[in-house]
Amino acid sequence: MSDPAVLTETDEQTVDMKDIVALCKRRGFIFPASDIYGGLNGFWDYGPLGTELKNNIRDLWWKSMVITPPIGPDGLPVEIVGLDSAIIQNPKAWVASGHVGGFSDPMVDCKETKLRYRADHLMVLVPKDGEGRWIAYQEGAESDEVEKRVKKLGSGRSISAFEPTPLMDIDVADYDKVSAPDTKTQGTLTEPREFNLMFHTYVGATASEDSKVYLRPETAQGIFLNYKNVLDSSRVRVPFGIAQIGKAYRNEVTPRNFIYRSREFEQMEMEWFCHPDEAEKWHEFWITQRKDWWQSIGVKEDDVFIRPHDADELAHYAKDGLGTVDVEFKFPFTAPDFGELEGIAHRCDFDLTQHQEHSGTKMEYIDPVTNERYIPHVIEPAAGLSRGVLAIICSAYTVDESRPSGMYLDFHPSVAPKKAAILPLTAKEDHVPLATELYKELREHYNVDLDIKQNIGKRYARQDEIGTPFCFTIDNDTIEDKTVTVRHRNTMKQERIAMDKVLDYMREELKKF
RNA sequence: GCGGGUGUAGCUUAAUGGUAAAGCCCUAGCCUUCCAAGCUAGUUAUGAGGGUUCGAUUCCCUUCACCCGCUCCA
DSSP, X not given: OOOGGGSOGGGOOOOOHHHHHHHHHHTTSEEETTGGXXXXXXXXXXXXXXXXXXXXXXXXXXXXIIISOOBOTTSSBOOEEEEOXXXXXXXXXXXXXXXXXXXXXXXXXXXTTOOEEEGGGEEXXXXXXXXXXXXXXXXXXXXXXXXXXXXXXXXTOOGGGEEEEEGGGSOGGGGGGEEOTTOSOBXXXXXXXXXXXXXXXXXXXXXXXXXXEEBOSOSHHHHHHTHHHHHHHSOOOSSEEEEEEEEEEOOOSSOBTTTTBOSEEEEEEEEEEEOGGGHHHHHHHHHHXXXXXXXXXXXXXXXXXXXXXXXXXOOGGXXXXXXXXXXXXXXXXXXXXXXXXXXXXXXETHHHHHHHHXXXXXXXXXXXXXXXXXXXXXXXXXXXXXXXXXXXXHHHEEEOTTSTTSEEEOOOTTTXXXXXXXXXXXXXTTHHHHHHHHHHHHTTTSOEEEOOSSOHHHHHHHHHHHTOXXXXXXXXXXXXXXXXXXXXXXXXXXXXXXXGGHHHHHHHHHHTO
């Protein structure tokens, strides 16, 4: 966790999520899904500008992974190939991955205390003589705490007069005898309810358990399923990576914080296959790479935090390995703490071994030089694209009371939905044809806006709100000497350049970032 | 899923058991030579469903969404 004491008050610029959500809707970044029907909890739609922003982040990730992957520790470019796997896979894949079964948690609620427990974490002391109340406690509770409860509720008997029994083994009909862990009242526990976080549907016309399939809760498994296909078809050699971007679905109990936790979201995952002895080296390598990448697209350095997972929060696949490190971002709703943006996990050989066992397909890699046979270890930088969009917007949101819009989005030009706006100073005279001419030239190279209507101040303000780095304005001087003014978003400063040099100018300016 | 809170136009705020009002925004026109200016006109709302009532945005019920706290987050 971050240390709030390190942050001074003046560092904290309080941006309210309400303002960000309102801006996103007003300017067409992000809308509630099926807005006209009142929305749907946990689902969001990306508007015209949000789609551009998301695509830009997505493309930059793909470029940094697949097109121009980084130079490895040995000075040579690393090798990563792309993949786009189906959202619905054979349900056996999710059994092997541990998502079916392990991913559904039966929960019980206490009607009196309103507390909720995992049913499989509750133990019940059942009186061996069948008399008196049954006493529930949480697995892992201190033994003297349990004894204290027995002394209080056990009618004078010692703990040996009871049989510790998992709640899951107890008939629901007997629940009225049970005192929940934080009350002495009996019968306050509800029936266990399943909270499987995977969406399911049925393949084919008839719905039956045999045809039940799941929407993927992560894109990673699609990569493991195709590990052998890729190996056999693309001449890659360990170490190498397979990258994939796509939607994933989780039926979250509580979608919260705008698009931060939604039920449909987009992931950018890369599985890096390497020799077990080299896993640590590559883990370190990718942690550094990933942090640098987020900063390269405009996430401010102070807002990013690298946090190793504590031992008790590690996922099942990471317990025996080097653990997981999160790249975290200081979201307005987590500040001064941070929230997960990307997890860089050492998954060991868990997934490939699981799929080998369940499918019967050999997942071994045979080193062509040494003939060593082994199942590669996997380092997984798994980033949230949806969360990335939110982080970029939050990071860019800059309050500036001195300008008409009251704020601007300080987007890095590489992610900005619009790289420039071309604005004729007035809608009359000869400004418009010249502006159109410039627009037609620039749109061949960049995503740019031509905006003619209303006075110039309103148009600058609008571009500030959507984070356009440059505005090129055509005025009477343009007609005479073919020059335009450049207005810079962050400084509002203006300079004058030749109209036929605008494209070169943009190229030079964008290089500076 | 539990508890609490909030739902009136794109935004901010009014009002009412009996025609829902305004400012900003937006759109069109005029005017404008650089930062939401001015003039004119215009579009847009009681989250949804049901009940009580002659009549409900207002009272009641249900539901949905959002916010906060639990819980959950492989």
